[in-house]
Amino acid sequence: MRILNKKNNLLLLGFCFTGITYISAQDSTNLDNPTVFTTVEMTPPVEPTITINQDPRINQLLDIKTKMDKDGVLSENYRIQLYTGDLNKANTIRNNAEKTFPQWRADIVYETPNHKVWIGNYRSKLETDRALKEIRKEFPNAFPFKPEKK
Incomplete structure (x- = not known):
């Protein structure tokens, strides 16, 4: 039994010795740098350029669209109607409205059978009500509305 025990011990010792020599042979290839890690130099990324x-x-079109948005051509805005009736009286009222309220554009719109005088182009109901309060001092029958898109 002792002989088998000695054989097992010798066999185990031989395996350990073989493993140690194998590991030392692997480490001997890196004698100049005893550590396992190596240094890596990173270069900063190149800044991308976009052309x-x-x-x-296109810039001209954007300017035209901005102007149309300000004028309210593209959106659903409110207007104020001052008069409806014949053309001569509509011209007189439009001229009077343009002199009295130069900050708002007045137009004559023909809807069969009458000519209508519309003033302003307001983006919100609140803005329309503020203008209406001022306009009614000169034109008491004025009323706000939202024009239908054609």
Whole structure:
């Protein structure tokens, strides 16, 4: 039994010795740098450049759209009607409205069978009510409305 025990111990010792020599042989390849880690140099990323090729007329279109938005051509705005009736009286009222309220544009719109005088182009009901309060001092029959889109 002792002989088997000695054989097992020798066999175990041989395996350990073989493993140690194998590991030391692996480490001997890196004699100049005893650590396992190596240094890596990172370069900063290159800044990307973006080139946009656009038609110069796009800026002109954007300016036109901005102006149309301000004038209320593209959106559903409120207006105030001052008069409805014949053309001669409508012209007189429009001229009077433009002199009295130069900050708002007055137009004559023909809807069969009458000519209508509309003033302003307001973005909100609140803005319309404020203007109406001022306009009614000169034109007491004025009323606000929302024009239908054609």
